[in-house]
Amino acid sequence: MISRESFAGWYRNRYLGVAAILAVTAGLVVLVNSGGSEAEPVDLQGQIMTRMRTTLEQTDPGQHNHAGHNVQQVADEGETKPAVICGVHVYGYEPAEVTAFADVRTVYGFHLCGVAEQKRPWDVAVKLAGPVILDMSTEPPGIQVVEATEDVIFVDRLRQMFPAKYAEPALKEALAPAEMADLRRRYDAAAGF
Template sequence: MTFRYRYLWAAVILLAAAAAVVTLYEPDGSRAQPTDIREQIMTRMRTTLEQSTPEQHQHAGHGTGQTATDPAVICGVRVYGFEPAEATTLAGVRTVYGFHLCGVAEPERPWDVAVKLAGPVILDLSTDPPGIQVVEATAEVKYVDRLRQMFPERYAQLALTQALSEPEMAELRRRYDDAAGL
């Protein structure tokens, strides 16, 4: 090997090592989880919300109005984090903190006028079916205070500033349109 190629290989190795280090950490500086577990959690979260009954998935006393023959609930989700944070398999995850935006897909009803349910959500995966808790204000407790009561601080800050990512929102709209026959 010539001297020039040794430097090329050294540069390639350094770039690969730098890429590996970058993928180990989230933007907030916390250690990143393997992509596959986050994707598994997102899938489980979406499936749980889409299969929940109106009683399980109510916001401020407003159910979806669904019966067994009504259209589907189509959801987009964002995972802020999960506990225990060191879990490496979906089976090891007990609690998921995130955001959801769901629309009731009725035939020929466009997204803009669909019934929607949205906001920070906590899923308890230690129960069957998983428990669903949404953040809601009460007569005594403001919304932001209730959010901080329910979410660990590191996830509460995300819940106050982040909703669905652009790709997740685009996928939600595509799935909604398919379900509504648009």
């Protein structure tokens, strides 16, 4: 025979158990809905990073305008071109006071992209990297990479092309550790590792 106290404890715990199951189920629904979709981030910085990454990954590496780099992405007949996988860091955008993605005209950032040829490890992959400017007023956005010229060293060229408030971070910062880890994970998957 069950005592009244035992029955009350069991009855109360049953409802706590049901509440816990409902909470876990709701959490799984949120994870499935948010993890399985490539929805646009709601924050402006996230939207800019997503657009910057997508633009660079969908552009032929030769169009990244890296002077002196002979990036061959020619596929044999019947083969597909290897994917370009990029990590990005946004230093800032202009006009700086805008709050809507549609109002952003210029993005100043850094990119590190790898050409993911099948079974080619990251360490020996063709890479494109450096400070970059995206002109968001065109479709697709224009890409301008900061590089030294015959007459101008890299640091001076960066300062010519970037506003001072973005040039200083560009001399010190590249990809955040989380962005680098995501880049490597996506590269390995695209290259078949």
